Amino acid sequence: MSKKIGVFVCHCGTNISATVDVEKVAEEAKKNNPGVSYTTTYKYMCSDPGQKLLRDKIKEEGLDGVVVAACSPKMHEHTFRNASKKAGMNPYHVEISNLREQCSWVHPDKPTGTEKSVDLVRMMTEKTRKDKSLNPIKVPVTRKALVIGGGIAGIQAALDIADAGQEVIMVEREPSIGGHMAQLSETFPTLDCSQCIMTPKMVELAQHENIKLYTWSEIESVDGYIGNFDIKIRMKARSVDLDLCTGCSSCWQVCPCKKIKSEFDMGLGNRTAIYVPFPQAIPSKPVIDRENCILMKDARKRNIKPNDSKVCRKCLDSCPIAPVKAIDYNQVDEIVSEKVGAIVVATGYKELDDTSMYGEYGAGKYKDVITGLQFERLASASGPTEGEIQRPSDGKVPEIIVFIQCVGSRDPAKGCSYCSKTCCMYTAKHTMLYKHKVHDGHAFVFYIDIRCAGKDYEEFSMRAIEEEGATYLRGRVSRIYKKGDKLVVLGADTLTGSAVEIEADMVVLASAMKAQDDAEKFAQRLSIQYNKDKFLSEIHPKLKPVESSSAGIFLAGTCQGPKDIPETVAQAGAAASKVLALLSADELEREPVIAKVDRLPAPIYSTCIGCFYCQRVCPYGAIESEDIKARDGSTIKTVARVNEGLCQGCGLCAATCRSKSVELAGFNDEQVYAEINSVEFN
Amino acid sequence: MSEETKKTKIGYYPGCAITKCSTSEEYGTSVLGVSRVIGPELVEIDDWNCCGASSAHATNHKLSTALSVRNISLAEKDGYDEVLAPCPMCSQRLIVSQDDVENDEKLREEVEDAIEMPISRNVKVSNYLEIVKNYSMDEIAEKQKKKPEGLKIASYYGCLLVRPPKILKFDDPENPKTMDDIVKAIGAEAVDWEFKTNCCGGGFTLSKPDIVIKLTHDILEGAIDAGANAIAVACPMCHANLDMRQQAIEKEYGRKFNLPIVYISELIGLALGLKPKDLGMDKHFIDTDSVIDTFSDIEK
Numbered sequence: 001m002s003k004k005i006g007v008f009v010c011h012c013g014t015n016i017s018a019t020v021d022v023e024k025v026a027e028e029a030k031k032n033n034p035g036v037s038y039t040t041t042y043k044y045m046c047s048d049p050g051q052k053l054l055r056d057k058i059k060e061e062g063l064d065g066v067v068v069a070a071c072s073p074k075m076h077e078h079t080f081r082n083a084s085k086k087a088g089m090n091p092y093h094v095e096i097s098n099l100r101e102q103c104s105w106v107h108p109d110k111p112t113g114t115e116k117s118v119d120l121v122r123m124m125t126e127k128t129r130k131d132k133s134l135n136p137i138k139v140p141v142t143r144k145a146l147v148i149g150g151g152i153a154g155i156q157a158a159l160d161i162a163d164a165g166q167e168v169i170m171v172e173r174e175p176s177i178g179g180h181m182a183q184l185s186e187t188f189p190t191l192d193c194s195q196c197i198m199t200p201k202m203v204e205l206a207q208h209e210n211i212k213l214y215t216w217s218e219i220e221s222v223d224g225y226i227g228n229f230d231i232k233i234r235m236k237a238r239s240v241d242l243d244l245c246t247g248c249s250s251c252w253q254v255c256p257c258k259k260i261k262s263e264f265d266m267g268l269g270n271r272t273a274i275y276v277p278f279p280q281a282i283p284s285k286p287v288i289d290r291e292n293c294i295l296m297k298d299a300r301k302r303n304i305k306p307n308d309s310k311v312c313r314k315c316l317d318s319c320p321i322a323p324v325k326a327i328d329y330n331q332v333d334e335i336v337s338e339k340v341g342a343i344v345v346a347t348g349y350k351e352l353d354d355t356s357m358y359g360e361y362g363a364g365k366y367k368d369v370i371t372g373l374q375f376e377r378l379a380s381a382s383g384p385t386e387g388e389i390q391r392p393s394d395g396k397v398p399e400i401i402v403f404i405q406c407v408g409s410r411d412p413a414k415g416c417s418y419c420s421k422t423c424c425m426y427t428a429k430h431t432m433l434y435k436h437k438v439h440d441g442h443a444f445v446f447y448i449d450i451r452c453a454g455k456d457y458e459e460f461s462m463r464a465i466e467e468e469g470a471t472y473l474r475g476r477v478s479r480i481y482k483k484g485d486k487l488v489v490l491g492a493d494t495l496t497g498s499a500v501e502i503e504a505d506m507v508v509l510a511s512a513m514k515a516q517d518d519a520e521k522f523a524q525r526l527s528i529q530y531n532k533d534k535f536l537s538e539i540h541p542k543l544k545p546v547e548s549s550s551a552g553i554f555l556a557g558t559c560q561g562p563k564d565i566p567e568t569v570a571q572a573g574a575a576a577s578k579v580l581a582l583l584s585a586d587e588l589e590r591e592p593v594i595a596k597v598d599r600l601p602a603p604i605y606s607t608c609i610g611c612f613y614c615q616r617v618c619p620y621g622a623i624e625s626e627d628i629k630a631r632d633g634s635t636i637k638t639v640a641r642v643n644e645g646l647c648q649g650c651g652l653c654a655a656t657c658r659s660k661s662v663e664l665a666g667f668n669d670e671q672v673y674a675e676i677n678s679v680e681f682n
Numbered sequence: 683m684s685e686e687t688k689k690t691k692i693g694y695y696p697g698c699a700i701t702k703c704s705t706s707e708e709y710g711t712s713v714l715g716v717s718r719v720i721g722p723e724l725v726e727i728d729d730w731n732c733c734g735a736s737s738a739h740a741t742n743h744k745l746s747t748a749l750s751v752r753n754i755s756l757a758e759k760d761g762y763d764e765v766l767a768p769c770p771m772c773s774q775r776l777i778v779s780q781d782d783v784e785n786d787e788k789l790r791e792e793v794e795d796a797i798e799m800p801i802s803r804n805v806k807v808s809n810y811l812e813i814v815k816n817y818s819m820d821e822i823a824e825k826q827k828k829k830p831e832g833l834k835i836a837s838y839y840g841c842l843l844v845r846p847p848k849i850l851k852f853d854d855p856e857n858p859k860t861m862d863d864i865v866k867a868i869g870a871e872a873v874d875w876e877f878k879t880n881c882c883g884g885g886f887t888l889s890k891p892d893i894v895i896k897l898t899h900d901i902l903e904g905a906i907d908a909g910a911n912a913i914a915v916a917c918p919m920c921h922a923n924l925d926m927r928q929q930a931i932e933k934e935y936g937r938k939f940n941l942p943i944v945y946i947s948e949l950i951g952l953a954l955g956l957k958p959k960d961l962g963m964d965k966h967f968i969d970t971d972s973v974i975d976t977f978s979d980i981e982k
Contacts, residue, residue, distance in 0.1 A: 359856030481876035483907070 003093075005128055006038040006063040007121060008054060010045035010070035012100055019104040019113040025069060028118040035129055037061060046076045051083040058087035065128040069097040069121050090133035092592070092666060097124040119679055126678040130671045134592040139645050141227035142341040143583045144169065148219055151179020152565060153557025153572045154346035155201050160576030161344075162210035166583050169338050170205070171233055172215045174263075176281035177202055179348055183264060185379035185387070187565055188429045189460035195382065199280045206282045216287055220335055222343070222526050225622075225645025226552030227588045231338045237331040239288035239306075240274075245326035247284040251315035252276065260292045262384075266351075266374040268392055269384030274315045274327075278382055288315075288327075295329065305330055342552050342579040345536060346572065347522065349558035352408040352511040357415060360479045361407070361509060367393040368487055369480060371511040372426055379433045389437050391506040394485070397438055398505030402489045403427045404477050405447040408512030416512050416533055421562040423510035424451045428461040430508060431470035443470040444502055446477050446491050454566070473500060480507055513562040526553060527621040535561045546575040550620060551590075551648065554578050593666045594647040595622075595654055597640045608639035608661040614653035615640065622646035623653060692813065693762035693805075694724035695753055697733050697772035699918040706769075706918035708962020712947035713768050713810060715961055719954045720821035722813065724766060727757050733772040734779070736885060743782075747789065748796045750779035758802035768810040768947070770842035770917045774850065776807040781849045809843055810916050810947065811860040812852065818950075822867055827955030828977040833870040835949070836910035837861035838901065839878050840920040855879065861946055865914060868953040870976075875908035877901045882923040891930070898923050899931045902939045912942040912973045914949055921945065925967045942970045952977045 007029040011017040026039040038061045042050050045068055057063060066089070068080045073096035081091035097120045107113040143166055147158045150172030158168045170177070181187075182202075184194035205211055220232040255272035262271040264278050271277070273293040274286045290296040295313065299306040306329035319325045351373045362369050368391045370378070381387040391398050405423050408415035424447070431443040450472070452461040464470045475492035482488070486503040493500050515534035516522070523530040529537040529549040536559050539547045546554050554575040557568040582588065597608050605628045615623040626641040642653070642662075654662040660669070700710035717724045730753050732738065734746030754776060757765045767773040783790040783801055794801055808816075839858050847855040858879065862872035880901055883894030901924065905913050915921045925943040932938055943966065951961040952974060963970045 359854060365857075479880075481904075483876070483904075 002035050003065040003129055004037045004061065004063050005035045005065040005067065005125055006054075006057055006061060007036055007040075007067045007069065007125065008045055008057075009039070009041040009121070010050070010068065010099070011041060011043045012071060012104075013044065016070070016099050016104045019107055019110055020099055020117045021110055021114040022117075024114055025099075025117045025121055029067075029069075029121050029125065033122070033125060035065075036125060038063065045070050046079055051079065054080060054083050055087040058084060058089055064089060064093060065131060066094045067097055067121060067124045067128055068094065069099045069117065069124070071100040072096070072098050072102070090135075092134040093128065093131045095124045095128045095131065097121045122678050123675040126674040127671045130668075130674050131666075134665055136589040137592050137594070137644050139225075139227045139588040139590055141583060141586060141588050142229075142339045143167070143586075144338075144340045145342045145344065145579045145583065146171065146229065146231055146338065146340040147344045147346060149179070149346035149348055149557070149559070150174070150177030150205075150213075150215070151346060151348045151557060152181040152198065152201075153348065153559075153568045154179070154344065155205050156569050156572035157344045157346060157554075157556045157576045157579070158211055159201065159205055159208065160573055161579050161583075162205075162208045164576075164580050166210065166580065168208075168211045169231075169233075169340060170211060170213050171217050171219055172213070173218045173236075174277065175216050175238075175275075175287040176277050176283070177205065177213070177215060178278070178281070180373070181565060182278065182280070183266070183373060183380070184376045185381075185383070186429065186433060188425045189454070189456045191429070191432065193381075195280060195380075202280070202282045213283075214336075215283060219522075219525070224339075225643055226550075226590075227341045227582070228645055229340045229343060229552065231340060231343075233336050233338060235334045235336060237290070237333050238285075239290070239327060239329055239331050240286055241324075241326045241328060241331075242283060242285055244321050244324065245285040246321070247276070247286070248320060249276075250318040250320060251327065252286055254314040254318045256312060256314060257292055257294060260289065265377045265384050266371065268370075268374055268377050280382075288329075299329075342554065342582045343526070344554050344556050344572075344575045344579060345526065345528065345548065345559055346556040346575075347516055347519070347559040349513045349562065350516050352415065352514050358407060358509070361404070361477065361507070362480050362482070362487075366480070366482060366487060366507075367391075368398075368505065369507045369509065371509050372423065372430070373511075375430055375508045376426075379430070379437070387437070389434055389441075396485075396505060397441075399438070399441050400502065400504045401434055401441060401443050402477075402487075402502055402504040402507045403430060403443065403445045403510060404489075404507065405445065405510045406476075406512075407509040408514070409510075410448060416514065418533060418562070419451065420510075420513040421451070422513065422564045424449075424461065425454070425457055425564065427508075427510050428452070428464035428470070431464045432468050435468045435470070443468075444489075444504070445470055445472045446475055446489075447472060448474070448476065454564070475500070513558060516559070519559065526550060527619065528553060528555075529619070535559065546571055546578055551646070552582060590644070591649060593649040593664065594644055595642045595649065595651065595662050595664045597642055598661050598663065605637060606639045606661060607659050608657075609659050610638045610640065611658060612640060613656050613658065614662060617652045617656045619650065619652070620646050620648050622648070691723045691725060691762065692808075693757035693760060693765040694726045695730055695733075695757070695765050695767040695772060695776070696726065697730075697735075697767060697769045699769050699771070706921060708965045709768060709918055709921070709945045709947060712945055712951045712956075712961040713766075715956055716818075716947050716950045716954060719956070720818045720825055720950075722817045725760075725762075727753060727760060727762075727765070729756060733767070733769075733775040735771040735775045739775060744789065744792060744796070746775065747779045747782055748793045750775050751783060751793055751801050752797040752799065754780060754805045754807065755797060755799040755802050758805050759799070763804055764806045764808060766808050766810065766813050768916070770809055770840065771919060773807055773809040774842045774845075778846075778849055780807065809852065811843065811864065814864055814946075814950065815860050819864075819867055822864075822950060822953065826868065826953050827980060828953055829869040829980050830953070830973075830976040831978060833912065833973065833976040834873050834910045835865045835870045836873050836875050836905035836908060836913045837865055837878060837946075838905070838913050838915050838920060838924070840915070840917045841879060841881050841884070842917060842919075844879055861914060861916060864946055865949065868949060870949065873905075873908045873910045875904050875910065877904040880904075882920045884919050884923070887919075887923050887927065891927075894923055894927060895931050895934050898927055899935055902928065902931060902941055903937075905941060906939060910941070912944055912970075914944055914946045916946050928968055940968060942966065942968050942973045944970055944973055949973075955979075 022041045085091045220234040223230040257273035261267040262269045298311040299309040377383040409420040475494040477491040489502045519534040556572040556575040627635040654664045734749035739746035844855040865872040883897045
């Protein structure tokens with residue numbers, strides 16, 4: 001029995017009708033096409049009356065197939081499918097013929113536009129004839145979220161999800177949560193102390209009944225799909241029992257390895273081998289740095305168990321916990337499994353530290369040329385100088401300080417082509433912090449442009465210039481060299497067209513924000529797309545800013561691109577709300593437009609030959625292998641299978657398959673050939 | 683030519699500045715003098731011409747490229763696969779021109795047409811520091827006769843030896859070390875200083891002497907402040923600006939430097955026991971005796 005098809009041609013105001021004779025298109029659709037029982041045109045099909053027209057006609061005319069000739073299916077396919085569903089028709093019998101983006105907008109004259117539109121509508125009519133009813137796939141949802149990374153992005157996302165009553169697992173690879181924000185001194189544009197606003201959130205997270213925290217742990221593997229991820233977490237050997245330890249500090253006070261550069265202080269201060277990275281760390285329980293601990297080194301060298309080495313046992317001896325001490329030298333990495341329904345990736349950024357790129361600035365060679373994050377530590381009350389601005393080489397308070405913006409950023413020749421976005425603001429902040437602490441000091445800033453576009457941002461940077469007296473010079477620095485105990489900064493002032501030479505006591509490089517070193521590997525492990533700079537990619541830069549290319553995995557914070565704290569927090573909240581929407585039901589409805597590898601009766605079982613080319617092209621890791629077994633348990637053949645949860649219906653597998661064993665629902669061969677064959681080729 | 687001799691025989695391109703009877707004759711003399719003792723054998727390229735530096739490359743790109751690559755093609759015709767151009771202006775011009783024709787087929791055709799020769803793709807152009815480092819370090823150790831005592835050298839590379847780095851690919855453009863290694867090899871101290879690759883003012887020495895005096899002053903002062911008692915160079919232009927202009931600098935800044943500026947080849951020559959006069963060390967504006975006197979025979 002052939003279908004009764006209705007064709008609805010939209011004018012789209014004049015967007016379509018200006019270059020397409022819509023009436024003629026409707027007329028032609030009916031001609032020589034017995035299946036088409038109804039055609040009409042309408043000014044705005046997407047409007048409420050337009051949708052009502054569609055619903056009414058489906059019922060009145062008894063239509064069981066609809067072609068809407070309008071804009072791109074990306075815009076309103078969903079609208080019209082919903083409308084037809086309300087009229088009692090299976091929505092997958094609705095097809096969109098794109099007369100706007102692919103026709104009227106690109107063709108200048110009416111005859112051509114009309115002729116092509118007639119063809120396009122005929123193609124979709126033929127496809128509609130072959131459409132089959134499809135039903136949404138139901139996927140069970142594990143109502144628990146994983147947050148990867150414990151910086152401000154991860155903390156915010158975790159708290160938002162947990163506060164809404166869902167369970168959260170947070171994994172942080174450092175010994176403590178806090179991330180870069182915990183390292184900052186004050187924050188722009190309000191100059192409130194970073195730790196003062198950060199630590200309450202950290203404490204809240206640690207005490208939250210819905211949040212389970214894994215620190216000093218990394219993601220080992222992520223399997224499964226939206227709603228049903230299987231996570232393996234590697235809990236790195238901390239050498240300290242978190243349950244027994246009270247964080248009394250006796251162990252790190254006696255540790256003899258005191259000259260290890262502190263990562264938290266960006267190498268400006270020292271820490272011990274058994275250490276808590278900073279006073280407000282969470283958990284405030286130590287970890288043994290196995291690379292640098294002399295006992296661990298000895299054990300490695302002699303290839304014995306750490307506990308058998310007697311080189312140094314000071315931390316163990318000092319531990320007051322009894323009868324079982326909280327320190328366990330022999331602890332090994334542990335793998336734990338968790339099941340979650342959604343994932344928030346908040347893995348953060350890394351400050352550019354490849355100094356070889358900027359040899360002319362002497363970073364790495366001159367102790368007093370430091371990076372932005374190092375200055376944060378100098379200015380921070382918890383830092384190595386307890387907040388006093390002292391230069392690293394000799395502890396002198398710098399009388400003249402030079403800040404250089406865009407080091408690594410906006411420099412495609414040597415560094416990154418992008419703008420790191422935060423540096424203009426934090427440099428303005430640095431000049432203020434400096435002036436607040438060194439009243440008669442003078443700050444110079446070399447800049448390319450001042451980009452302070454944010455609420456109260458422009459005012460903040462103007463305050464640095466007008467009220468706090470920082471001298472801003474528009475130009476780049478060509479070289480820094482040492483003269484006595486001064487650093488001579490050679491630069492250009494492009495506004496006056498003159499060369500500038502400043503004898504400074506200290507130089508601060510506003511280094512670029514870069515993707516984490518292992519961002520690429522990490523993204524591949526999660527099947528998330530990333531850009532040329534290894535920042536993780538959102539699906540749509542405007543309309544889907546927190547969704548990754550893998551369903552159920554969301555992005556928050558600087559892993560996605562440089563951003564400041566307000567923006568990071570906002571994005572983390574957005575990611576959390578997406579997670580909550582996903583976790584709001586026990587079952588998840590997914591588009592049925594997915595691929596399927598055929599299964600046939602014995603003795604063929606499947607035409608799949610098991611070449612797994614489809615696996616290689618699948619961007620979502622949705623192709624699995626399946627052993628077809630005989631009754632005795634022996635394997636008859638190994639074939640491909642599509643994971644319904646992971647498949648996004650892109651069709652690459654179907655196009656790649658050499659034995660035509662893969663079919664994409666809604667776009668099967670029969671449908672696509674019907675479309676192609678309906679075109680009259682001249 | 684056998685493979686064996688080809689290995690150590692290198693085409694020698696003097697260029698205008700260091701050839702006989704030119705302003706920096708002593709550089710050429712000392713380079714050739716040293717090579718006679720420790721190799722590699724240098725044979726002057728027959729019928730060489732201007733490298734296209736200074737006026738040509740500033741006014742006519744095609745002409746300067748043609749001038750440069752003609753020398754390279756001549757070297758290939760003579761059977762060399764490596765050419766030494768001790769003057770960095772020359773070596774830089776030759777290498778950049780090679781790169782230009784490599785990346786521009788049209789330019790290559792036009793230039794080949796102009797020089798009436800195919801352009802060689804196989805000849806490597808080297809500066810003097812590269813040649814010493816690649817061929818002579820062991821020989822210096824073997825044949826050294828004299829050793830300096832208390833000689834502190836500031837190795838000055840100038841701009842042309844290392845720039846543009848993407849094309850020349852020689853040493854670290856911000857902190858090169860090759861000359862320092864040679865200085866250390868003959869037993870002198872290579873001071874750590876900040877002006878290794880600073881600009882000496884180059885060709886502005888005649889048109890804008892005020893700029894040159896400021897730039898060279900900073901270099902001299904930097905060397906003295908770092909404790910050097912001589913500057914070693916490998917460029918005739920650097921030498922001229924630092925040596926010839928030194929008295930004018932002293933007058934302008936009211937500070938006496940009296941800092942000998944020596945070619946790295948002269949230092950190697952002294953270490954090999956060659957006579958200062960044969961190295962052309964009597965041709966400097968600033969007396970070089972204070973450098974020569976630090977050398978004494980190695981006791982064996």
